[in-house]
Amino acid sequence: MLWLITGGIASGKSLFAEHLAASIGREGIHMSCPAFPGRSADARMKPDRVSTSQGKSFEWLRTEADESLALKLRAVNRESNLYRADRRVLVVDSLSGWLRRAVTSAQLDSRSAENSTSLDLAFAEAMDELLSYQGKLIVVTEEPAALLSMDAWTAWYTYRLAEANRALSERSRTVYRLTAGIASEVKGYRVIREVNGDENIYKDGR
Numbered sequence: 186m187l188w189l190i191t192g193g194i195a196s197g198k199s200l201f202a203e204h205l206a207a208s209i210g211r212e213g214i215h216m217s218c219p220a221f222p223g224r225s226a227d228a229r230m231k232p233d234r235v236s237t238s239q240g241k242s243f244e245w246l247r248t249e250a251d252e253s254l255a256l257k258l259r260a261v262n263r264e265s266n267l268y269r270a271d272r273r274v275l276v277v278d279s280l281s282g283w284l285r286r287a288v289t290s291a292q293l294d295s296r297s298a299e300n301s302t303s304l305d306l307a308f309a310e311a312m313d314e315l316l317s318y319q320g321k322l323i324v325v326t327e328e329p330a331a332l333l334s335m336d337a338w339t340a341w342y343t344y345r346l347a348e349a350n351r352a353l354s355e356r357s358r359t360v361y362r363l364t365a366g367i368a369s370e371v372k373g374y375r376v377i378r379e380v381n382g383d384e385n386i387y388k389d390g391r
Contacts, residue, residue: 188323189353192363198325201368202276207243210274218250218282222289250283258314270320281327281346288342308345324353
């Protein structure tokens with residue numbers, strides 16, 4: 186079961202994701218990656234055990250969403266049993282930050298955006314693991330913004346993020362957009378479903 190949270194920088198996505206996780210599970214795994222490389226994911230000290238508004242205890246296991254993100258997702262997915270999958274929530278915060286980190290690493294390795302085979306592979310592996318995850322999953326991301334002119338790296342990042350958001354939103358139970366700390370549940374028509382070319386709401390009602 187997948188929830189997608191999107192919005193701008195510092196709009197409250199991370200805090201909302203943690204509150205959402207505590208409302209749908211009893212324990213969580215928080216895989217964090219800052220919005221921009223070199224910055225702290227969150228300046229506040231985050232406790233490993235919190236109490237919800239209902240008085241329940243919620244425990245966090247915190248780890249980094251680094252270059253081994255796909256492997257970490259696979260490991261969590263494989264070791265989950267039905268009981269743990271029902272009570273545990275996995276939060277990836279944020280996918281957009283992880284993509285920026287991957288691009289920055291590729292730039293430091295002097296790889297060109299036109300020859301980004303390894304970067305494409307890392308992106309594909311991470312997306313495969315996210316889309317095949319069996320338990321409760323919350324993914325935090327941003328909405329890509331296109332500039333008047335984009336270099337090759339910026340174009341790679343923008344289009345891959347847009348691709349990821351479309352794929353995740355189609356699989357999501359709910360999509361939330363955060364604006365200045367206010368969460369809105371996003372609903373409405375989907376356009377251009379590539380598998381059958383429909384340009385309006387799906388014929389099967391989904």
